[in-house]
Amino acid sequence: MNQLNSLIRPEVKKTSGFLLVLGIIFVAANLRAPITSVGPLVNYIRESTGITHTVAGLLTTVPLLAFTFMSPFAPQLARRYGMERVILYALLLLAAGTVIRSFSSAFALFGGTMLIGLSIAVCNVLIPGLVKRDYSNKVGLMTGIYSVSMNLCGALASGISVPLARDAGLGWQGALTCWLVLTAIAIVCWLPRTRQAQLKAAISHSDSKSVAARPWRSSLAWQVTFFMGLQSFIFYNLVAWLPEILNSRGMSDDTAGWMLSLIQLSMLPFTFLIPIIASRMKNQRVLVIITTLLYLVGIGGLLIDGNTLVPLWSVLIGIAGAGSFSLAMLFFTLRTRTAQTAAELSGMAQSVGYLLAAIGPLLFGVIHDATHHWTVSILMLIAASLLIFIFGMGAARDRYVGDQAK
Secondary structure, three states: OOHHHOOOOHOOOOHHHHHHHHHHHHHHHOOOOHHOOOOHHHHHHHHHHHHOOOHHHHHHHHHHHHHHHHHHHHHHHHHHHHHHHHHHHHHHEEEEEHHHOOOHHHHHHHHHHHHHHHHHHHHHHHHHHHHHHHHOOOHHHHHHHHHHHHHHHHHHHHHHHHHHHHHOOOOOHHHHOOOOOHHHHHHHHHHHHHHHHHHHHHHHHHHHHOOOOOOOOHHHHHHHHHHHOOOOOOOOOHHHHHHHHHHHHOHHHHHHHHHHHHEEEEHHHHHHHHHHHOOOOOOOHHHHHHHHHHHHHHHHHHHOOOOOOOHHHHHHHHHHHHHHHHHHHHHHHHHOHHHHHHHHHHHHHHHHHHHHHHHHHHHHHHHHHHHHOOHHHHHHHHHHHHHHHHHHHHHHHOOOOOOOOO
């Protein structure tokens, strides 16, 4: 309890420090689970609603497009209404989307999914800014905490969706609706923050006045943006296609699925540790180099025939993914001086980043269809890894967005 209280700035200590931190943890827990819970249930959804495979594939694309559309607007909403209130409204919208999505019609399914994507986009963008404002002395620790919460619940949702639908008899509607409980907990834990929304809005307003330049005009901001986008590009390509790649090499469906799970499980401890380590470094270039090497070895290993070493490649890719994701989240706060600039940089980077993530799997599949093998597609991921190195070395510099036009 004392350690949690030490994270809070004096102006927000009137509310229990434990609840303040718990609020961020449960908000973060809602930022992946409503999306990752869908993939394993696609066959159940398709059989129930009568949609085609192609249309069903849009269930994972729609949230990413919502991220792309909504992310640039989230900082503007926060500047006008305050971060706490906007995040609370986003959680309420998330709850509504979760309920609507469970109705047995294709229109409700996609309408609810769009609402979920829009609400998650707002929270995705604003949480780094809030961490910058309220936990400026513990940015690495708080980034690690909410990153682990986000990814752990996302991985858990992928694993238990089918057992909930099939073994627990909830059906796909019940399996998706059960995440409403997590959202309700987040709303309850977030309410103490909204009681101080007027104070926080004043702080954010003063922050916004001090911004000398907008991130969209900064080359450093673009380096952070492309770093964020490329790591999303790699991750969502692997989520969409790794099992298929391994199936084509003779690996069973179950084992191929576990390799994808292994990537996500390998990420968990490092998404906590890397932000703490990185926040204590003057610059993060060493971590960018290590991350790039792990990507090159792990993804390059997929070009080798045989499945014996696939678990090793999966672990290396997972650690690299943890490094790139954690650094991307951390750059939003380390490369900015104010909470408002952090939110704007986050909105910019996530808008462009998730657009790349949305088109990546489609491009991956098109290349495979044109070449009839996976080699060129995998080489594309290796090229993306090299670009992560190039943009990461720029993003890792000890400089700030808005300080100078570079």
